[in-house]
Amino acid sequence: MQKYNITLHIKREDMSGGLELGGNKVRKLEFLIADAIGRECTDVVTIGGEQSNHVRATAAACCIHNLKPHLILRTKKVNLSDEYTGNILLDRMLGANLYTCTPGEYGRIGSHALVERLCVQLRKQKNTRELTKKPYAIPVGGSNGLGTWGYINAVQELSEQLQKEEISIDHLVFATGSGGTAAGITLGTALKYSGTSKCPNLHAVGVCDNEDYFYRTIANISEEMGFIPPSIKSKATEDYIREHLTVHQGKGIGYAMSTAEELDFITSFAMETGIVLDPVYTGKALYHFATNVLTSGEEFENSTILFWHTGGTLGMFDKADELLPTLQQVAPVKKLDVYGKGDPETIEI
Ligand SMILES: *Cc1c(COP(=O)(O)O)cnc(C)c1O
Numbered sequence: 001m002q003k004y005n006i007t008l009h010i011k012r013e014d015m016s017g018g019l020e021l022g023g024n025k026v027r028k029l030e031f032l033i034a035d036a037i038g039r040e041c042t043d044v045v046t047i048g049g050e051q052s053n054h055v056r057a058t059a060a061a062c063c064i065h066n067l068k069p070h071l072i073l074r075t076k077k078v079n080l081s082d083e084y085t086g087n088i089l090l091d092r093m094l095g096a097n098l099y100t101c102t103p104g105e106y107g108r109i110g111s112h113a114l115v116e117r118l119c120v121q122l123r124k125q126k127n128t129r130e131l132t133k134k135p136y137a138i139p140v141g142g143s144n145g146l147g148t149w150g151y152i153n154a155v156q157e158l159s160e161q162l163q164k165e166e167i168s169i170d171h172l173v174f175a176t177g178s179g180g181t182a183a184g185i186t187l188g189t190a191l192k193y194s195g196t197s198k199c200p201n202l203h204a205v206g207v208c209d210n211e212d213y214f215y216r217t218i219a220n221i222s223e224e225m226g227f228i229p230p231s232i233k234s235k236a237t238e239d240y241i242r243e244h245l246t247v248h249q250g251k252g253i254g255y256a257m258s259t260a261e262e263l264d265f266i267t268s269f270a271m272e273t274g275i276v277l278d279p280v281y282t283g284k285a286l287y288h289f290a291t292n293v294l295t296s297g298e299e300f301e302n303s304t305i306l307f308w309h310t311g312g313t314l315g316m317f318d319k320a321d322e323l324l325p326t327l328q329q330v331a332p333v334k335k336l337d338v339y340g341k342g343d344p345e346t347i348e349i
Contacts, residue, residue, distance in 0.1 A: 004294060007304045009167060010275060011158060014282075014311040020060035020090060023053050023311020024181050027150030028142035029061045035146060036136035037065060042127055045118050046138040047072040047111045049256055050080070051280065051315045054141045054178075056087040059094040069096040070122065070135070072114055074106045086317035111140045141178025143217075145224030151184020152191065158306075159192050169200045171300065174308035175285035176204040176247065179217040181310060186245045187222055194230075200306070203293065205250035205285035214247040250288030256280045258319055260326075262287045266316075267326050278312030279319045 017026035036044055044067050048055040055071045062069040071091055073080065080100055084092065091098060101114060109117075119135040127133050138147075162169065172189070176182040182204040193199035206214050219238035229240040252259055258279045266283040270276045277283035286307055294300050316323075337346035 004300050005302045006294075006300060009169065009304065009306045010273075011161075011306060011308045012275075013154075014278075014309045014313055016311075017057070019314075020094070021057050022313070023057060024151075024308075025054040025057040025142055025311075026061070027154050027184075028147030028180055029057060029150075031149050032136075032138050032142055032144075032147050033061045033065055033067070036067060039134075039136065041067065041134045041136035042131060043068040043070060043122055043133050043135040044138060045070045045072070045115050045122065045135050046142075047115050047140055048074070049280075050075040050077070050083075051085075051087045051256065051318050053087060053278075053281075053312045053315065055096075056090050056094075056314070058138060058142070059091050059096040062096075063094050067136070068127070068133075069094065070099065070118060071096045072099045072101060072118065074103055075100050076103060086314040089317075090314065115139070139178075141180055143178035143180030143183070143221060145221060145226070148180045148184040148187075148221055148225055151181055152188040155185055155188025155192055162306075168198060168304065169306045170303040171203060171305045172200045172308065173203045173205065173285065173289050173305060175250070175281035175310055176206050176214055176218075177208060177281060179214060179221055181308075182214065182245065182247075183218045183221040183225070185308070186218060186241060187225065187227060190244055201299075202245040203248060203289065204245055205248045205289050205293075207281055207284050208251055208255040211247040211249060215242055218245070248289065248293050250284050250292075252284055252288065256315075258284075258322060260322075261291075263319060263323055264326055265290070267323070267330060271330065275309065276313050276316060277309065278315045280315050281312050282307075282309055 013024050014022055016022060044058060044062050046055055046058045050073050059069040059071060080098060099118065115137045119137050122133045122135040125133050174181060174185065186202060189199065189202060204214065215238050219241050222241065223237050227237060229235045229237055252262060262284055263279065265287040266277050266279065277286060335346045337343060337348045340348055
């Protein structure tokens with residue numbers, strides 16, 4: 001970043017809510033779990049990838065509020081009973097009921113239908129207090145109209161922090177997956193800054209699908225929140241979103257799959273800043289932004305960028321095997337040679 005004389009600020013959403021709730025999903029769950037409690041639900045059903053941060057945060061939020069979590073994980077693995085890596089370790093320690101489906105089933109049936117089908121089954125069951133279960137369905141990533149209010153709040157929080165620290169930012173960069181974070185940041189920023197000179201340029205880096213998919217998804221979520229494009233009535237919501245946010249491609253070789261370059265970037269970033277990104281969202285987003293977007297235009301020279309670290313660090317454990325060759329280079333391990341035997345792999349003290 002030195003080459004472009006950029007000042008980089010990072011909002012540490014990875015630290016919000018503690019390890020179990022940490023990351024951006026806690027903001028959506030604040031609203032969703034409140035709704036589940038308000039409707040007197042007993043159980044919560046949600047769905048995500050095998051290492052889903054959303055699913056793990058949902059399980060933790062359920063335990064805090066005495067709701068029973070049911071998590072559907074999309075996985076190629078036949079069986080997850082012996083799995084305990086990263087987020088799955090926490091899902092299981094939190095006592096969640098885990099269910100699996102294949103990527104094919106997920107694609108054919110759709111995440112909403114899978115969640116709904118499980119809800120139908122749960123409604124036929126009674127819980128330990130002999131009450132009929134009342135499940136609450138949360139969509140992928142908690143990205144519906146209600147959950148997204150969490151990010152309207154988040155923009156307000158950020159603007160207060162920036163004002164207090166007297167920081168003015170030119171660009172705001174973040175990862176997008178299920179679209180709720182991007183929708184909330186776009187609408188929140190429009191509410192807060194629209195028409196002022198302080199309005200930062202928004203850059204969402206997609207870690208799956210393609211740019212058009214994200215514009216459409218973000219527009220759909222915005223409409224679910226009741227958004228109507230201001231004044232220019234003839235304009236579609238999607239046009240409004242396209243005007244206020246740029247989506248960049250950052251999926252690399254595929255969702256949750258890492259290249260050696262991405263993992264090297266995450267390791268160097270950790271070494272330079274002490275901040276650990278994640279392989280699925282934040283690491284990819286910042287890597288692709290730095291290598292493809294920053295290099296593409298002069299608009300970034302001498303600018304102030306804020307990167308929204310949306311969490312996910314537990315996902316790093318899933319990449320331990322792929323990381324090992326790099327770790328052996330950047331962090332060699334030597335045995336202390338306390339008896340002065342002079343073995344080549346040791347160090348004398
Ligand atoms: C879910 C997630 C995102 C993306 O947020 P969406 O609202 O799903 O687009 C970004 N970073 C991390 C770490 C996440 O877990």
